[in-house]
Amino acid sequence: MRLSDxxxxxxxxxxxxxxxGGFRRRIMxxxxxxxxxxxxxxxxxxxxxISYRIMDYNVSLRRSEAHMVVVIxxxxxxxxxxxxxxxxxxxCDSIDEVVRQCTKHVHVALVGNPNSGKTSLFNAIxxxxxxxxxxxxxxxxxxxxxxxxxxxxxxxxDLPGTxxxxxxxxxxxxxxxHLADDTPDVIINAVVASNLERNLYLTTExxxxxxxxxxxxxxxxxxxxSGARLDHATLGGMLGVPMVPVVARSGRGIEExxxxxxxxxxxxxxxxRHIHINQGTxxxxxxxxxxxxxKESRDELPKQFPPRYFAMKLLEGDRYAVEQLRSCERFPEWxxxxxxxxxxxxxxxxxxxxxxxxxxKYGFISGALKETFTAGTRESLRTTEIIDTFVTxxxxxxxxxxxxxxxxxxxxxxxxxxxxxxxxAGVEWLGGLVQRMMPDGVLKDLLTEGVIGGAGSVIVxxxxxxxxxxxxxxxxxxxxLARAAFIMDRVMHRMGxxxxxxxxxxxxxxxxxxxxxxxxxxxxxxxxxxxxxxMPFMSCSARMPIYIxxxxxxxxxxxxxxxxxxxxxxxxxxxxxxxxxxRRFLFRIDETPFVMELPPYRMPxxxxxLSHMWEKCAQYLRKxxxxxxxxxxxxxxxxxxxxxxxxxxxxxxxxxxxxGQVGKACEPVFEPLGLNWKAAVALVSGVAAKEIVVSTIGxxxxxxxxxxxxxxxxxxxxxxxxxxxxxxxxTTASALAFLVFILIYFPCVATVSAIATEAGWRWAAISIVYxxxxxxxxxxxxxxxxxxx
Ligand code: GDP
Ligand code: MG
Numbered sequence: 001m002r003l004s005d006x007x008x009x010x011x012x013x014x015x016x017x018x019x020x021g022g023f024r025r026r027i028m029x030x031x032x033x034x035x036x037x038x039x040x041x042x043x044x045x046x047x048x049x050i051s052y053r054i055m056d057y058n059v060s061l062r063r064s065e066a067h068m069v070v071v072i073x074x075x076x077x078x079x080x081x082x083x084x085x086x087x088x089x090x091x092c093d094s095i096d097e098v099v100r101q102c103t104k105h106v107h108v109a110l111v112g113n114p115n116s117g118k119t120s121l122f123n124a125i126x127x128x129x130x131x132x133x134x135x136x137x138x139x140x141x142x143x144x145x146x147x148x149x150x151x152x153x154x155x156x157x158d159l160p161g162t163x164x165x166x167x168x169x170x171x172x173x174x175x176x177x178h179l180a181d182d183t184p185d186v187i188i189n190a191v192v193a194s195n196l197e198r199n200l201y202l203t204t205e206x207x208x209x210x211x212x213x214x215x216x217x218x219x220x221x222x223x224x225x226s227g228a229r230l231d232h233a234t235l236g237g238m239l240g241v242p243m244v245p246v247v248a249r250s251g252r253g254i255e256e257x258x259x260x261x262x263x264x265x266x267x268x269x270x271x272x273r274h275i276h277i278n279q280g281t282x283x284x285x286x287x288x289x290x291x292x293x294x295k296e297s298r299d300e301l302p303k304q305f306p307p308r309y310f311a312m313k314l315l316e317g318d319r320y321a322v323e324q325l326r327s328c329e330r331f332p333e334w335x336x337x338x339x340x341x342x343x344x345x346x347x348x349x350x351x352x353x354x355x356x357x358x359x360x361k362y363g364f365i366s367g368a369l370k371e372t373f374t375a376g377t378r379e380s381l382r383t384t385e386i387i388d389t390f391v392t393x394x395x396x397x398x399x400x401x402x403x404x405x406x407x408x409x410x411x412x413x414x415x416x417x418x419x420x421x422x423x424x425a426g427v428e429w430l431g432g433l434v435q436r437m438m439p440d441g442v443l444k445d446l447l448t449e450g451v452i453g454g455a456g457s458v459i460v461x462x463x464x465x466x467x468x469x470x471x472x473x474x475x476x477x478x479x480x481l482a483r484a485a486f487i488m489d490r491v492m493h494r495m496g497x498x499x500x501x502x503x504x505x506x507x508x509x510x511x512x513x514x515x516x517x518x519x520x521x522x523x524x525x526x527x528x529x530x531x532x533x534x535m536p537f538m539s540c541s542a543r544m545p546i547y548i549x550x551x552x553x554x555x556x557x558x559x560x561x562x563x564x565x566x567x568x569x570x571x572x573x574x575x576x577x578x579x580x581x582x583r584r585f586l587f588r589i590d591e592t593p594f595v596m597e598l599p600p601y602r603m604p605x606x607x608x609x610l611s612h613m614w615e616k617c618a619q620y621l622r623k624x625x626x627x628x629x630x631x632x633x634x635x636x637x638x639x640x641x642x643x644x645x646x647x648x649x650x651x652x653x654x655x656x657x658x659x660g661q662v663g664k665a666c667e668p669v670f671e672p673l674g675l676n677w678k679a680a681v682a683l684v685s686g687v688a689a690k691e692i693v694v695s696t697i698g699x700x701x702x703x704x705x706x707x708x709x710x711x712x713x714x715x716x717x718x719x720x721x722x723x724x725x726x727x728x729x730x731t732t733a734s735a736l737a738f739l740v741f742i743l744i745y746f747p748c749v750a751t752v753s754a755i756a757t758e759a760g761w762r763w764a765a766i767s768i769v770y771x772x773x774x775x776x777x778x779x780x781x782x783x784x785x786x787x788x789x
Contacts, residue, residue: 001073003038004050004066011039012071013099018183019068019303021210021274031055032069035099062299072102104152106265107182111175111206112190113199114161115599117218119143120248121190122158125258142178149258152265157184160520163198165205166354167320169523176320179209180304186261187213193223193230193245196369197362203239204361208312209305210274213241214260220245220253222600227376235372240273249605276308279360282348286341287311293330293337300328314338315345315353384600388483392598397487404480408471413548413563416464420548423463427456428719446636449702454632457698457720458691461545465510466617468541472510473612477604481506486598495575496583498522501531505574508538509567510616512747516754526587530578532759533767536747537574539567541620542690546742549694553721554735562739570743573774623689631688632695635659635681639699659700673741673779674734674787683741689748701727733786737779745775 006012014036017024031054032038041051041058049060061069072080077098110118122128126145143158159178160171167173179187189206191199206213217223217232223245236243242260246253263269279287290311294301301307302324313321315338325331342353349356390396431452438444475481481503489499500522508515512535519535522528539547547563555562638659655664655677662684663677670680678700686693701723724730730738746768747755756764 001071001076002067003032003052003061003069003071004043004063006040006043006071006073008040008043010073011037012073013037013077013095015070015072015099015102016185017069020306020309021212022306023065023068023303027061027065027069030059030061031057034103035096038071064299064303068303072099106152106154106186106261107184108154108156108261109178109182109184109187110156110158110190111179111187111202112161112218113163113192113202116161116190116192116199117248118161118190119158121188121216121218121246121254122156124246124248124251124254125154126156142174147258149255150262152258152262154258154261156188157182162202164202165209166316167318170520173320179211180302180324183304185212186265187211188257188261189213189215189241190218190248191215193217193220194226194228196230196373197365200239200365200368201358201361203241204277204364207239207241207275207277208309210309212264212272214257214264215239215241215243216248216253216257217243217245218248221247221250223376229374229376231372235368236271238275238368238372240271240275242269242271277361277364279357282345283315283353283356283360286315286345286353289341290314290334290337293334297328297330300330301325311338312357315342316357317342317353384479387601388598391480391483392487397483401484401487404475404484408468408475409564409567411471412464412468412544413560416467419463420460423460424719427452427460431456442640445640446633449640449699450633450636451629453698453702454636454695455629457549458545458628458695461541461548461691461694462617462620464544464548465541465620466613468544469510469613469616470609472507473609473616474604475506476503477602477609477612479599479601482598495578497527497530497578498524501527504531505535505538508535508540510541511619512536512538512540512751513754516751516758519758526582526589529759529763530582530587532755533582533763534574534577535755536751536767536771537570537577537744539570539743540690542748543742545691545694547739549697549721549724550730550735550739553725554730554732562736566739566743569740569778573744573778577770623691627689628691628695631685631692632699635685635692635696636699638662669776672783673737673776674731674783675738675741676729678729679734679738683738683745686742687746687749689750690742693742697724733783736786737783740782741775741779743775744778745772747771 001012003012003014014032014034016034017027017032019027036054038052038054041053043050048063050063050066051058051060052066053059072095074095077095080098080102110122112118122143122145126147128143128145142160145156145158147154147156157178159175162169162172162175165172165176165179167176178184187206189203191203203215215236217230223230232243232245242264244253244257244260246257248254260269264272278284287308291308294307294311294314298307301310310321310325314325314334317338322335325334328334345353345356351359391400431448434444434447434452438447472481475484484506485499485502487499488502492499492502501519504515504518504522507518515538516532516535519528519531522531547566551559551562639657641658642656659681660677663681666680666684667675667677670676670683675683678697681700682693682696685696698720701720746752752764752768755767
């Protein structure tokens, strides 16, 4: 509970004081320290200040100040006590004991540049398995983990990577909001030890907001390998922040890091000191003026960040800070002063305030490093340079890239075919077993046709998907994908996009949903929106089973070409949509220029790559066990009922079933594409998830006789594909039209909701309509063109 919530006459014990260092110190000096009992003398709802009695003194606090003090009442302590005791963990006899326990909860926020190893640190501390990747912007949104260490309970939040705390990108805004609203007790600032110059910039921004902080000098192994030397104790002393060398990947130094966090949390680390980074006489003068003005109404200011910070932000004209101050009485005056001083500075220095502040910060950093850092031979960076001369070479870059892409898809399909055949045999065997063991009846039909026929037809593609993800994970983690994005930058510009859009688009081949979330790293709004909207054209792994099935059935002579053609068609349509439609009619100009980062190559650990791959596969299996299983049972049910005379041939029974009726109703729409009602049904069911198209086909063509299939299986043919080809429902042309339609139409439900979350329902609706219309038109063209040959 917060102190401001207590009513007159109530009392409670202080747990902690939130807010920036200066504020905390002042409040604590007034007696509001951990474990002290405070009583409310008078708290009238509309009255400010509130008066309290603490340590036999009467003091008054502003309501906004009292709000920053966390307390625990006897009642809360009581329920806490019983809660704990019932779990049987610790017995707390007195409120003091409860307070002691409560104050051992430490909220830690992980803040750092993209790719500084925050998530690796997070995993090392909490034992989690969050996704680690070697390019910026892997973590979008915050993840929370827990760890108990030396009697302290840590709650660790892994935040998205940022270079600064300005309000330019969604990540920066997110991190700043988290620091202001969720008030972590201690910040762990992850810093790449071998790239201090750039990484420490964020540290200086964090120093400005004066919160308790520890710097984790991550990837210290790289620093050591390069032969460089860093006197981190002195550097930490200069910055007033304790620094701990760690290697997040192997877990080295993590305990020392946690020890330091505890010391800082308990205010007993004497290395902690709040410094002001000198901004040079001109800027300091302006800063002082605004700062003094703000301090005159100190009580009104937000308590999370110090006045000097707000003064800086007012000079910069920072949107977010302005919003925070807007409600204050003297806001117009401050705003005015900020503008005036900023103008003065610009006139005197010939550069804007933001640049001036940044320059001084960089000056401060390079000065501090000059005294504490000795560069090594930079062995690891040289390796990176050598690889880069080939991989990002003007001539060889592209062939290498295309070779890797080809290798990825080749392995996915060709190598994947072997385990695929084994699983297929297993599914067939299981079907045959059930067929033999069970008495005839509805249940048997449900199991063989609905469950095994439907879900079984999808699970066989798991190996292909695993291989695809293995490649994507490896390319991401090693840093190659960032190079691919770099060399693709020029090509992407042709489409009116950036290289930065490229990584999400490649991820889209795996699954569109995380790929759409990964677009958050794209600063420019229009580029981001375009990338999101063309994402469904990337053939995700859910469409793969359909391709493999139909291509196997109807194009056995040149499967590779057709498959490649489908992927290529998707990419062409994406380019067309981006360039010819979106950039031409909706967003003529692109706003933000940006930097393409090239992180150094890092050999991914097998553990990380495999766990990353497994994560995705587990997701696939969950989908199998859930949505796809349910959908195939529903499809089976609809195809089974209403029951007619059993003697009737199977195909006719389907035609008169509910499913047949739905399909028939849609048939006119699909007829011009050469598709019959069965195909229509498969397409309609695929709206939920594209894998369901295959499971639906699996149910619809469940085979006249399973036993007959068992024979044909021995002959070595692919059962479902063979049945499809034999059914005569598709010609080569209509199969092609069907494939094309699947590629383009309605993105699955999960993708639509991801688009809606990221861009709003309006764009999600547009995407549905546009994609489905385009699918019909292109399929129509393909069907009729194919018929000409
Ligand atoms: P984030 O973007 O800040 O969350 O960074 P990640 O945790 O995703 O890590 C980025 C890259 O740095 C990955 O390739 C990690 O394998 C690598 N990495 C993380 N910690 C270390 C470390 O201590 N030493 C080395 N050599 N590499 C590391
Ligand atoms: Mg991360």
